[in-house]
Amino acid sequence: AQSVTQLDSQVPVFEEAPVELRCNYSSSVSVYLFWYVQYPNQGLQLLLKYLSGSTLVKGINGFEAEFNKSQTSFHLRKPSVHISDTAEYFCAVALKAAGNKLTFGGGTRVLVKP
Amino acid sequence: GAVVSQHPSWVICKSGTSVKIECRSLDFQATTMFWYRQFPKQSLMLMATSNEGSKATYEQGVEKDKFLINHASLTLSTLTVTSAHPEDSSFYICSVNRDSTYEQYFGPGTRLTVT
Numbered sequence: 001a002q003s004v005t006q007l008d009s010q011v012p013v014f015e016e017a018p019v020e021l022r023c024n025y026s027s028s029v030s031v032y033l034f035w036y037v038q039y040p041n042q043g044l045q046l047l048l049k050y051l052s053g054s055t056l057v058k059g060i061n062g063f064e065a066e067f068n069k070s071q072t073s074f075h076l077r078k079p080s081v082h083i084s085d086t087a088e089y090f091c092a093v094a095l096k097a098a099g100n101k102l103t104f105g106g107g108t109r110v111l112v113k114p
Numbered sequence: 115g116a117v118v119s120q121h122p123s124w125v126i127c128k129s130g131t132s133v134k135i136e137c138r139s140l141d142f143q144a145t146t147m148f149w150y151r152q153f154p155k156q157s158l159m160l161m162a163t164s165n166e167g168s169k170a171t172y173e174q175g176v177e178k179d180k181f182l183i184n185h186a187s188l189t190l191s192t193l194t195v196t197s198a199h200p201e202d203s204s205f206y207i208c209s210v211n212r213d214s215t216y217e218q219y220f221g222p223g224t225r226l227t228v229t
Contacts, residue, residue, distance in 0.1 A: 032216045043118070043207055043220035044158075051216060090157060100146065100211045102218060104157045 002027035004091055006105035013081055014113050021076040021108045023091035033074040034092040034102070035065055044090065050074065061085070086112045116141040118210050120221035127198055127228055135193045135224045137208030143188035144210045148218065149181075152205040164191040198228045 007022040025031060032051050036044040048059025055067040065076045074091060091105040117140040127133050137147055145166045150158040162183050163171040170183035182194040195202055205225050209218040 036220075041223070041225070043120075043222045044209075045220070046217060049217065094216055100216050100218065101148070101160060101163065102209075103160075106157045109155075 002031065002093055002095060002103050004093055004103055004105035006089075006091055006108050008108050009106065010109045010111065012111045012113060015083055016080045018077065018079050019081050019085075019110060021089050021091075021110070023074045023076065023105055025072050025074065025091075025093045027072075027093065027095065030096045031093045032096060033065075033067060034094070035059065035063070035074070035076050036090045036092060037061075038088045038090065038107075040087075047076070047089075081110070081112050083112050083114065086110060116210060116212065116219040118208065118219050118221040120206075120208060120224050122224060123222060124225045125227070127226070129199055129228055130197055132194055132196045133198055133226060135195075135206055135208075135226075137191045137193070137210070137221055139189045139210040139219075142210075142212060144212070145188065146211045147185060147191040148209045148211070149183060149191070149193050150207045150209070152207060152223075154205075158207060161193075195226065198226070200228045202226065203228045 003026045005024045013019045034049045035047040038044050047063050048057045050057050050067045058064045063078050089108045092102045094102050119138045121136045147164040149161045152158045160173050161176045164183050164185040166185045172178045185191040205223050207223040208221045211218050
């Protein structure tokens with residue numbers, strides 16, 4: 001079975017500073033990778049996804065992530081954060097051979113300080 | 115992205131009663147929908163996969179007789195929490211899968227509080 005680990009449960013960061021959210025996964029088969037953002041009391045919104053091709057994926061709101069197969073990682077980065085980026089961020093994987101079921105990491109709470 | 119609605123957005127019920135939550139795909143027809151629950155400050159846990167016209171597939175540890183799922187049409191799936199207890203209080207979120215893609219579109223969630 002696959003699993004997803006988000007190494008940081010909380011990340012405080014100052015406005016306009018860069019941020020990196022770490023995500024590692026374990027799976028014996030090929031996976032698709034996703035990052036979602038959840039604002040308070042809302043559902044999830046897709047930031048970006050990796051299905052195939054270039055390992056550097058650009059998403060919405062200035063976020064990007066890099067797929068590293070050898071390290072089984074899919075870290076999310078943003079060079080300069082805004083107050084509005086304060087939210088919960090979830091990394092998720094789906095097995096290519098098992099339909100579209102997602103397995104989520106534990107989440108990372110980003111708190112952007114002025 | 116696609117629009118997915120959930121109703122109600124917030125419900126309080128008494129212990130022992132049943133509550134129905136609706137999930138609607140407003141932009142496209144979906145043969146597959148997913149139901150998740152999320153406890154405060156925790157991640158999403160997949161409860162079941164809802165398949166239009168057939169029985170739902172439940173994840174291990176989820177009581178199918180307690181969490182009844184009906185996917186009667188290509189745009190509507192319902193989750194009924196039967197004989198609710200305080201431990202069922204949670205945030206329930208549905209998602210819709212667009213066929214032939216691996217992207218899921220999430221509803222805004224329903225907060226259930228059982229007193």
